[in-house]
Amino acid sequence: MDYKYIIIGGSAGSFQTVTNILSALPQNYKIPIFLCLHRLKHIRAGFVEALSIKSNIKVVEPDDKEFIRQGKAYLAPANYHMYFELGNFIALSTEPVVNHSRPAIDISFASAAYAFKSKLVGIILSGANKDGAYGLSQVKENGGLTIVQDPKECQVKTMTEAAINATDVDYVYSSEKIIEFLIKINKNI
Amino acid sequence: MEDAKTQNIGITDFKNLIQSVKDNFYIDFSNYALSSLKRRVELFLQNFHFNNIDELIYKLNNDKKFFQVFLKNITVDTSEMFRDPEFWDEFKTFIIKKSKNNTELKIWLPCSNSGEELYSLLIILEKLKLTEKTLIYVSSISTINVDNIKEASLEIKKMDVNSANFDRIEDGGNLFDFFTIKSYYAQLNRTLLQNVKIIHHDIFTENAPDLFDIILFRNKMIYFNQQLKNKALNILKSALKIGGIIAVGVKESVNYPGYEREFSKVSNTEKIYKKLVTE
Numbered sequence: 001m002d003y004k005y006i007i008i009g010g011s012a013g014s015f016q017t018v019t020n021i022l023s024a025l026p027q028n029y030k031i032p033i034f035l036c037l038h039r040l041k042h043i044r045a046g047f048v049e050a051l052s053i054k055s056n057i058k059v060v061e062p063d064d065k066e067f068i069r070q071g072k073a074y075l076a077p078a079n080y081h082m083y084f085e086l087g088n089f090i091a092l093s094t095e096p097v098v099n100h101s102r103p104a105i106d107i108s109f110a111s112a113a114y115a116f117k118s119k120l121v122g123i124i125l126s127g128a129n130k131d132g133a134y135g136l137s138q139v140k141e142n143g144g145l146t147i148v149q150d151p152k153e154c155q156v157k158t159m160t161e162a163a164i165n166a167t168d169v170d171y172v173y174s175s176e177k178i179i180e181f182l183i184k185i186n187k188n189i
Numbered sequence: 190m191e192d193a194k195t196q197n198i199g200i201t202d203f204k205n206l207i208q209s210v211k212d213n214f215y216i217d218f219s220n221y222a223l224s225s226l227k228r229r230v231e232l233f234l235q236n237f238h239f240n241n242i243d244e245l246i247y248k249l250n251n252d253k254k255f256f257q258v259f260l261k262n263i264t265v266d267t268s269e270m271f272r273d274p275e276f277w278d279e280f281k282t283f284i285i286k287k288s289k290n291n292t293e294l295k296i297w298l299p300c301s302n303s304g305e306e307l308y309s310l311l312i313i314l315e316k317l318k319l320t321e322k323t324l325i326y327v328s329s330i331s332t333i334n335v336d337n338i339k340e341a342s343l344e345i346k347k348m349d350v351n352s353a354n355f356d357r358i359e360d361g362g363n364l365f366d367f368f369t370i371k372s373y374y375a376q377l378n379r380t381l382l383q384n385v386k387i388i389h390h391d392i393f394t395e396n397a398p399d400l401f402d403i404i405l406f407r408n409k410m411i412y413f414n415q416q417l418k419n420k421a422l423n424i425l426k427s428a429l430k431i432g433g434i435i436a437v438g439v440k441e442s443v444n445y446p447g448y449e450r451e452f453s454k455v456s457n458t459e460k461i462y463k464k465l466v467t468e
Contacts, residue, residue, distance in 0.1 A: 042274070064438070084224065091224055093222075094266070099193060104193065
């Protein structure tokens with residue numbers, strides 16, 4: 001199967017895992033990665049910089065209607081929901097919070113699932129609420145691949161357990177296995 | 190808080206709805222950003238218990254008041270006051286500059302669907318002692334939104350985030366000095382609204398209400414596609430005086446082909462642009 005987009009959702013306890021993933025991927029990693037991570041609404045600066053320190057691929061906070069390119073990771077900006085438009089670009093919104101969150105993982109995942117269908121891999125990492133469970137179910141329903149970080153290794157299990165309960169997920173992987181898998185699918189691009 | 194889950198509607202159904210609204214109410218949503226508008230419509234169907242798009246189209250066409258309820262629910266706006274406190278600090282300096290060169294300051298907030306941005310501006314102006322010197326137009330395509338903005342009453346539970354943002358502004362003071370608490374609501378002091386005209390208006394079909402020194406247009410274009418975004422900017426450009434200022438959202442840009450001849454960026458981080466002399 002050829003996967004062309006990866007979307008990762010996480011909140012409490014996911015920062016280290018995301019950093020590990022970004023630092024383990026090779027510099028020439030092609031598949032665009034969307035990161036929807038819960039973050040403080042009012043703090044605009046710092047997060048993308050923190051993720052960039054160890055990342056081998058470029059991490060950006062997209063502008064509205066930014067075209068999606070290979071070789072980049074796109075971090076959902078503070079206080080915006082992140083959508084994906086047909087035609088391969090990102091759209092932002094200031095709609096009300098969902099699951100107490102903006103960006104909400106459910107919105108980004110459901111939108112990516114609708115836009116990218118079977119070309120999408122959705123991954124839910126450690127987190128403290130159930131945001132992402134509905135979104136991951138949409139990834140599955142639209143033919144994408146679903147992966148959840150093994151709750152046993154998560155600092156906070158709520159998000160991964162909610163995702164596993166809501167969807168018959170394809171894989172429950174340790175972060176090491178997630179990295180291995182992401183590197184493997186890049187070879188097919 | 191809103192539901193994450195929505196009932197997916199098909200593209201044909203969605204287009205039929207947009208066409209029907211255009212034919213019957215002369216509001217054209219066909220160049221809105223698809224993903225967020227589609228979600229708004231899906232949420233509306235769900236929350237108002239419609240089984241399908243045809244039921245909704247029928248109801249809209251036979252109940253003009255209900256169309257206004259629909260409009261209110263599918264339009265979006267900034268739901269907090271002083272969103273991006275850094276913006277307000279920067280914007281303030283431009284207001285001060287402009288006020289020095291003008292006897293009256295004309296400001297427009299087009300496509301407003303809630304009052305938070307207006308109330309933030311009014312408080313900034315009051316703190317700068319410029320309330321008397323300004324004439325502000327606020328416009329919305331929804332009559333319910335117009336009425337709500339006029340009410341200037343915010344739910345108390347929303348005031349936490351408003352107040353926290355206000356505290357992040359330089360010499361912010363106490364936000365509650367500008368409000369009167371009435372049970373579950375915070376009422377903006379009416380005197381701040383003395384020079385504000387809140388009108389029902391569609392920027393795409395009606396002429397601009399005046400010529401302006403400042404246009405505040407943050408996080409509006411994110412709901413448009415590129416084509417409609419360029420159209421909006423072109424319309425607003427004509428409504429700005431030469432040397433006038435337009436502010437867009439931090440994740441938006443004035444970037445249509447050839448814009449450099451018509452605008453110069455005067456704040457990089459806060460996306461504030463100045464209209465140049467063009468002939």
